[in-house]
Amino acid sequence: MRSWNLFHGNTLPPGRRAYLREMVELVTADRPDVVCLQEVPAWALGRLGGWAGMTEVPALARRPSVGAAGLGRALTAPHHGLIRSAFAGQGNSILVGPAVRLHASSALTLTDRAGGLEARVAQRVELGLPDGRDAAVVNVHCSHGDPGEGQLALALRFGEDAARNGALLVLAGDFNTTPERSATLRGAALGGAIPERIDQVLVRGAPATARVWADEERAYGGRLLSDHAPVEAEIETG
Numbered sequence: 001m002r003s004w005n006l007f008h009g010n011t012l013p014p015g016r017r018a019y020l021r022e023m024v025e026l027v028t029a030d031r032p033d034v035v036c037l038q039e040v041p042a043w044a045l046g047r048l049g050g051w052a053g054m055t056e057v058p059a060l061a062r063r064p065s066v067g068a069a070g071l072g073r074a075l076t077a078p079h080h081g082l083i084r085s086a087f088a089g090q091g092n093s094i095l096v097g098p099a100v101r102l103h104a105s106s107a108l109t110l111t112d113r114a115g116g117l118e119a120r121v122a123q124r125v126e127l128g129l130p131d132g133r134d135a136a137v138v139n140v141h142c143s144h145g146d147p148g149e150g151q152l153a154l155a156l157r158f159g160e161d162a163a164r165n166g167a168l169l170v171l172a173g174d175f176n177t178t179p180e181r182s183a184t185l186r187g188a189a190l191g192g193a194i195p196e197r198i199d200q201v202l203v204r205g206a207p208a209t210a211r212v213w214a215d216e217e218r219a220y221g222g223r224l225l226s227d228h229a230p231v232e233a234e235i236e237t238g
Contacts, residue, residue: 003172004230011223028052036139042089054095059123064089101128122155136162140173168205201233
């Protein structure tokens, strides 16, 4: 299972064009079972599954600020590295592979733009695993500081509500806090934490070994895809 903040398809250092489809194809090339993605521009939600050959569950966090998603894409296109999500809106997406059965999906609004906070959403899929167990997977992109800590707690509870009767619980995404700093994560009994990282795939109910992709694994044309590295976890479910 993997998680990646796609940075709207931008690169490090920023460039004039986006590489969103290349990112999705890269992170799904070896057919992982589940991929959680954040900072997906609104125009791309619903398209990622076709690019990856996987079932997509999208969740919109912020609508485009000007007109429809396609217009936001057009306004952003002249220089993705500078304009980014100013017009295009954004959301999260979960991609599910063919070895896993998708039972249900839902989304929870964590905050709208009231009070100047960035709009945030947590999304949850309930899955049937090849070994016969069920799993609840939550994908979230949190704010910084105290608001983000509250969002993370809500996202965890959202997952726990579905992870009953021995079901596996996975909390993944860009938390904008680390396991060391977060009281929510310290008390959550989730395994697989990568020290001092804000991007995580955390697991309760099965052993998990996580790692961060090396720079060379996301290098493309002399740049790095996204300003975040993908993280992945091998979860022992059998």
